[in-house]
Amino acid sequence: MQTLSPNGDGVSVSNTSAQRPSTIAAYPRQSTIRAMFRRRIFGEIEPPRSRRWRYFRYACLALALLAVSFTAYLDFRVRSEFEGRRFALPARLYARPLELHAGLRVSQADVLDELRENNYREGRVEGDSGWYVRDGDRLLISVRPFRFWDGPQKTLLLRVDFDANGVSRVQDGQGLDLPLARLEPLTIGGIYPGNNQDRVLVRLSEVPKPLVQALISTEDRNFYSHHGYDLRGIARAAWSFVRGHGLQGGSTLTQQLVKNFFLTPERTIQRKATELVMAILLELHYGKDEILETYLNEIYLGQDRDRAIHGVGLGSLYYFGKTVDRLTLPEAALLVALVKGPGVYDPYRHPDRALERRNLVLREMRNTNAITPEEYMLTRSTSLGVNAKSGRGTSPHPAFVDLVYRHLRRDYDEADLRSEGLRIFTTLDPRAQNRAETVLERRLAQYDREKRFGERGIEGAVVITDSQTGEVEALVGGADPRFRGFNRALDAARPVGSLLKPAIYLTALSDPAHYTLVTPLDDGPFVWKSRGAPDWEPMNFDRQFHGSVPLRTAFAQSLNVATARLGTDIGIARVLGTLERLGIQREMPPYAATLLGALDLSPLEVAQMYQTIASGGFRAPLRAIREVTTADGRPLKRYPLAVEQAFAPEPVYLITAAMQGVVREGTGQGLKAWLPPEIAAAGKTGTTDEQRDAWFAGFTGDRLAVVWIGYDDNRAAQLTGAAAALPVWGEIVRSLSPEPLALPKPEGIENVRIDPASGLRADAGCDGSLELPFANGSAPVDRAPCSTAVGIAVENVKQTTKSWWQRLWGR
Amino acid sequence: MARRCAAVLAVFLSACASSPKFATVPPPPGSPFPQPSYTESPAIASLMRDARAASESGQPANAAALLERGLRIEPRNPRLWQELSRVRLDQKDYAQAESCAQRSSSWAGGDNALRFENWQLIARSREARGDAQGARAALDAADRLK
Numbered sequence: 031m032q033t034l035s036p037n038g039d040g041v042s043v044s045n046t047s048a049q050r051p052s053t054i055a056a057y058p059r060q061s062t063i064r065a066m067f068r069r070r071i072f073g074e075i076e077p078p079r080s081r082r083w084r085y086f087r088y089a090c091l092a093l094a095l096l097a098v099s100f101t102a103y104l105d106f107r108v109r110s111e112f113e114g115r116r117f118a119l120p121a122r123l124y125a126r127p128l129e130l131h132a133g134l135r136v137s138q139a140d141v142l143d144e145l146r147e148n149n150y151r152e153g154r155v156e157g158d159s160g161w162y163v164r165d166g167d168r169l170l171i172s173v174r175p176f177r178f179w180d181g182p183q184k185t186l187l188l189r190v191d192f193d194a195n196g197v198s199r200v201q202d203g204q205g206l207d208l209p210l211a212r213l214e215p216l217t218i219g220g221i222y223p224g225n226n227q228d229r230v231l232v233r234l235s236e237v238p239k240p241l242v243q244a245l246i247s248t249e250d251r252n253f254y255s256h257h258g259y260d261l262r263g264i265a266r267a268a269w270s271f272v273r274g275h276g277l278q279g280g281s282t283l284t285q286q287l288v289k290n291f292f293l294t295p296e297r298t299i300q301r302k303a304t305e306l307v308m309a310i311l312l313e314l315h316y317g318k319d320e321i322l323e324t325y326l327n328e329i330y331l332g333q334d335r336d337r338a339i340h341g342v343g344l345g346s347l348y349y350f351g352k353t354v355d356r357l358t359l360p361e362a363a364l365l366v367a368l369v370k371g372p373g374v375y376d377p378y379r380h381p382d383r384a385l386e387r388r389n390l391v392l393r394e395m396r397n398t399n400a401i402t403p404e405e406y407m408l409t410r411s412t413s414l415g416v417n418a419k420s421g422r423g424t425s426p427h428p429a430f431v432d433l434v435y436r437h438l439r440r441d442y443d444e445a446d447l448r449s450e451g452l453r454i455f456t457t458l459d460p461r462a463q464n465r466a467e468t469v470l471e472r473r474l475a476q477y478d479r480e481k482r483f484g485e486r487g488i489e490g491a492v493v494i495t496d497s498q499t500g501e502v503e504a505l506v507g508g509a510d511p512r513f514r515g516f517n518r519a520l521d522a523a524r525p526v527g528s529l530l531k532p533a534i535y536l537t538a539l540s541d542p543a544h545y546t547l548v549t550p551l552d553d554g555p556f557v558w559k560s561r562g563a564p565d566w567e568p569m570n571f572d573r574q575f576h577g578s579v580p581l582r583t584a585f586a587q588s589l590n591v592a593t594a595r596l597g598t599d600i601g602i603a604r605v606l607g608t609l610e611r612l613g614i615q616r617e618m619p620p621y622a623a624t625l626l627g628a629l630d631l632s633p634l635e636v637a638q639m640y641q642t643i644a645s646g647g648f649r650a651p652l653r654a655i656r657e658v659t660t661a662d663g664r665p666l667k668r669y670p671l672a673v674e675q676a677f678a679p680e681p682v683y684l685i686t687a688a689m690q691g692v693v694r695e696g697t698g699q700g701l702k703a704w705l706p707p708e709i710a711a712a713g714k715t716g717t718t719d720e721q722r723d724a725w726f727a728g729f730t731g732d733r734l735a736v737v738w739i740g741y742d743d744n745r746a747a748q749l750t751g752a753a754a755a756l757p758v759w760g761e762i763v764r765s766l767s768p769e770p771l772a773l774p775k776p777e778g779i780e781n782v783r784i785d786p787a788s789g790l791r792a793d794a795g796c797d798g799s800l801e802l803p804f805a806n807g808s809a810p811v812d813r814a815p816c817s818t819a820v821g822i823a824v825e826n827v828k829q830t831t832k833s834w835w836q837r838l839w840g841r
Numbered sequence: 842m843a844r845r846c847a848a849v850l851a852v853f854l855s856a857c858a859s860s861p862k863f864a865t866v867p868p869p870p871g872s873p874f875p876q877p878s879y880t881e882s883p884a885i886a887s888l889m890r891d892a893r894a895a896s897e898s899g900q901p902a903n904a905a906a907l908l909e910r911g912l913r914i915e916p917r918n919p920r921l922w923q924e925l926s927r928v929r930l931d932q933k934d935y936a937q938a939e940s941c942a943q944r945s946s947s948w949a950g951g952d953n954a955l956r957f958e959n960w961q962l963i964a965r966s967r968e969a970r971g972d973a974q975g976a977r978a979a980l981d982a983a984d985r986l987k
Binding site: 126129131132133134179207209210496497499501583586648656657668670671672673674679694695699732774776798800 | 906
């Protein structure tokens with residue numbers, strides 16, 4: 031229990047947490063009240079002096095009864111609500127923790143960015159964590175303690191060395207090599223109660239003494255001695271008002287709590303009276319510690335965009351980037367200064383007013399002897415010392431939070447998500463997310479300014495995943511990444527155009543007896559007739575036909591006619607089956623036009639489809655959550671990595687080679703401006719009818735990204751995948767220092783040198799020959815005319831069709 | 842004049858001849874698909890050690906989480922995938938045990954010992970699922986690697 035010591039050396043707070051007051055202490059008081067009422071109402075049994083007097087007494091009786099029942103009602107409310115009241119705690123979302131280890135390809139600047147975003151400060155602070163020191167290529171980081179999914183991690187001093195490739199060495203404070211060190215993850219938002227109140231609950235025992243002293247000195251000096259109301263306080267407020275020192279609140283902390291807890295903010299006599307009664311009742315039932323602890327967790331301390339900062343626990347994290355137990359005296363004083371009006375004394379918008387008010391709090395502390403005059407003199411000249419303003423609101427990355435929320439809703443009740451304080455460990459990579467947001471926002475603004483692809487109002491979406499594990503690293507839902515609204519990455523299902531072609535060619539290449547990368551395809555005029563549907567006559571983007579074209583070229587150049595013929599030859603049903611195995615769950619219309627992308631998919635669905643190709647035919651469902659724990663760290667659920675082999679490795683290897691061809695010599699050549707050839711990225715452009723949508727989907731060794739650009743009203747424009755989406759993709763991926771794409775060569779694949787002109791086997795005699803992968807035994811056996819090999823007669827070359835270049839010249 | 846015309850024509854023809862409609866660009870020097878490499882980096886070694894300890898103390902979920910941390914660092918490490926396959930077998934998640942073993946083999950390159958072990962794991966998970974025939978096929982595949 032807490033007591034105000036009479037000798038005036040301040041408040042002493044015991045370390046016990048909030049306790050119920052003993053009933054022995056509380057009930058006699060209550061029975062005294064009851065006895066009082068009984069005497070008043072039923073005690074006077076002498077006969078009335080007059081009728082009028084009797085009516086008066088009846089009226090009194092009725093009024094008293096009314097007052098009693100009203101009080102009883104208030105008492106019921108106070109007890110039931112206060113007792114049952116648990117603060118609604120939002121589910122809190124964390125980014126992936128950065129795991130530092132020798133060989134990590136992350137620059138010092140990137141680590142510094144992440145530290146700063148997590149409110150780490152430059153410069154050593156003895157006895158505290160949450161800071162870093164930069165010394166050339168070395169970073170000294172004092173990591174804050176953090177409770178991970180698999181247990182708590184104590185504060186940690188790290189020495190991290192960098193070289194040109196990234197992290198070269200990680201050591202602890204004593205200089206011992208550490209194989210791996212986790213940084214505390216960034217908080218990336220929450221799933222909030224309807225009123226968007228955010229708080230971090232603290233126990234009274236965690237709250238430092240100076241904070242409690244500051245609060246009591248400033249707001250309610252007689253807190254420990256009054257019964258919920260404070261006549262002296264009211265008198266003091268009145269006196270201060272009379273002397274012209276302005277209007278001070280005469281409310282006790284208990285009254286303030288009642289007001290915030292149970293009542294509406296209007297200022298009427300009636301409400302004031304109710305507040306008073308409820309405050310007295312609250313004091314009757316509960317101890318000072320319990321009331322104080324609730325007050326400290328309830329109090330409103332500021333506004334971060336749409337998020338309301340409540341309680342000293344969150345207040346200290348929000349303003350100072352530290353837990354409440356680490357607050358210094360001036361910091362504690364500033365938090366108490368905000369109690370009076372977080373808007374008026376906002377340290378970001380009105381630093382002068384905030385400083386003045388903080389010093390007033392310090393002065394009150396000195397006046398009540400909570401601090402010595404020396405302490406007062408010392409602290410009053412310190413600066414406010416608040417963090418840079420975060421401005422993140424309920425989340426800086428609403429589109430990603432939206433994805434996490436939808437996943438969580440499959441396993442949890444909405445009410446639990448918004449009130450149980452669950453801790454959600456997500457897969458968001460802040461570096462990828464920030465780059466994706468910055469690049470998309472800037473590029474779209476530029477497109478708008480130049481009206482490059484159509485009128486203003488162009489929109490876009492980006493999805494980035496880990497190409498091997500299927501973890502979603504970044505998600506941007508529109509041109510304004512802070513906007514919480516239409517999430518295009520999840521909800522804008524748009525025709526995908528040529529993005530579907532890999533499914534057709536993958537189906538073909540799964541049948542190496544009939545299709546290889548050099549199989550000639552017919553890109554001559556083509557009409558598809560089916561009963562009950564109008565004739566389908568696909569056209570190439572350049573409105574020309576190209577005759578016989580090798581398969582890999584038809585794919586790299588995204589030829590619609592050759593592809594349509596190929597798709598109808600192998601069968602629409604088989605292609606749809608491939609799409610399903612790639613991970614598309616949506617119902618797909620079994621029409622020929624579907625082959626050329628008359629199928630609406632969201633960027634996230636496209637990412638799932640390409641994911642399966644990127645990870646060698648192993649489908650891994652996209653995941654945004656790794657683990658969920660309760661507020662106090664008990665593990666609730668893991669979302670494990672799951673893979674399933676959906677395709678044999680050989681055809682996936684071949685389609686990946688074809689997709690690398692897109693970037694090397696096809697419609698994705700523009701990527702050369704962004705990535706060096708060694709990265710060997712694989713990708714595919716997509717453009718839809720009347721150039722309404724622009725897509726680019728592709729992957730490197732470590733990441734997969736999908737970019738969509740278009741208009742919300744689906745209007746005709748001049749968009750193409752190569753011109754609009756590809757530069758966004760290239761700029762984002764380049765900024766993330768991608769790893770080269772290196773697929774393992776499956777057993778059933780052999781590399782064969784091919785003469786590109788004839789599509790036949792080449793040897794040293796052929797200039798410009800290419801090494802291409804083939805399923806074992808499927809490579810052409812005949813040698814090209816340029817071949818110098820002895821014993822092969824050129825006349826023996828079997829060809830059912832003229833080679834594609836002959837057709838080109840013959841036309 | 843005639844000479845100039847001839848020269849222009851020659852340039853035009855050579856341009857046409859050397860660059861047909863769709864140019865072919867050779868892949869960058871070196872194989873387009875360099876064989877994957879993996880290292881036994883200290884980070885991975887320590888995670889594998891911790892994962893084994895977790896497995897032995899009857900905490901397969903923690904072991905799996907540690908191996909997944911490893912796979913985020915080195916997704917192409919066949920040993921991590923194989924360890925994960927073992928843990929999934931422990932957890933009686935036979936479908937995942939088989940998939941992880943297959944994934945391990947896909948990155949194993951010429952490491953036949955590793956692939957042999959993966960076929961064994963596949964055989965055990967098939968057997969546990971009651972697929973005796975599939976298990977026998979896996980064991981045969983393992984034997985072929987001997």
